[in-house]
Amino acid sequence: MTTFSSYQAITAEYIRLLNPGEVSRASPTPRPDIADDAPKILLFSPHPDDECIVGGFPLRLLRELHWNAIDVAVTQGSRKDRQQERWQELERACEYLGFGLRATQENGLEKINPETRKTDARLWGSAVEIIVGILSEYRPQAIFFPHDRDWNRTHIGTHYLVRDALDRMDADFSCWTVETEYWGAMSDPNLAIASSSEEVADLMAALSFHIGEIQRNPYHLRLPPWMADNVRRGGELVGGQGEAAPDFAFATLYRMRQWADGQFKARWNGGRTVACGGDLQQLFSSK
Structure with missing residues (x-):
């Protein structure tokens, strides 16, 4: 007979937390005052809900530096019968976090994947021009988009969509580029951004507004263990092999x-870790 232990208590609690019953959705968090000339961040989200999943860094930039974080809804999903509903869910999620929201076109872009890029130059070129227009309109300080091996076809497609748009920007355009991961982990991340328990709770709450998605998979409830595991991975992938894990819980x-002079340029040698309350501004300094 197995003896009950503290480890069994932990696993039992995980199971309980993954089956919370009815979700209670709080009122939106007040958006900080954003100056008209505040630096802009664009999150190029492959699907409605990605803005919450990878939103730890943008949320801190919004709240701590008062930068203007704007989600760009690249697609609204492939199911046409759900596209308007997903837009409405996205509006509520962004309102909760204080993110701005920008559509690419009515019902979002279609067929954003590597196959379209290879086989349909007209459709792909049209989509790229839409992203060029958004980049030209906002002239962002930083952009967020998936890395090129993020497994999901639309995530990978969004990477190349943004990458091709950068290639078409005018010669003097520059910005910080921040590649994200979810479905496929990066082998070479260089930045670990901690999130407080309150920030993780807010990301979960915002993600809970994507009702149709969490009904088939409770992404919001699985977010904390994923972010906890990022601390394990980041301790060595970002901090250095054999290094101790950071002393925060979520990242x-x-x-x-x-992006400058028409190409990607390395930001620094090695990696950087920013704890809760750490200086985010130094990541964007010229030194």
Whole structure:
């Protein structure tokens, strides 16, 4: 007979937390005052809900530096019968976090995947021009988009969509680029951004507004263990092999570079970790 232990108590509690019953949705968190000339961040989200899943860094930039975080809804999903509903869910999620929201076109872009890029130059070129227009309109300080091996076809497609749009920007355009991961982990992230328990709770709450998605998979309830595991991975992938894990509980991993002179440029040698309350501004300094 197995003896009950503290480890069994932990696993039992995980199971209980993954079956919470009815979800209670709080009122939106007040959006900080954002100056008209505040730096802009664009999150190029492959699907409605990705803005919450990888939103730890943008949320801190919004709240701590008062930068203007704007989600760009690249697609609204492939199911046409759900596209308007998903937009409405996305509006509520962004309102909760204080993110701005920008559509690419009515019902979002279609067929954003590597196959379209290879076989349908007209459709792909049209989508790229839409992203060029958004980049030209906002002139963002930083952009967020999936890395090129993020497994999901639309995530990978969104990577190349943004990448091709950057290639078409005018010669003097520059911005920080922050690549994200979810379905496929990066082998070479260079940035670990911690999130407080309150921030993780807010990301979960915002994600809970994507009702149709969490009904088939409770992404919001699985977010904390994923972010906890990012601390394990980030301790060595970002901090260095054999290094101790950071002393915070939750993190999101990113690859940060700079786009300038028509190409990606390395931001720094090695990696950087920013704890809760740490200086985010130094990531964007010229030194």
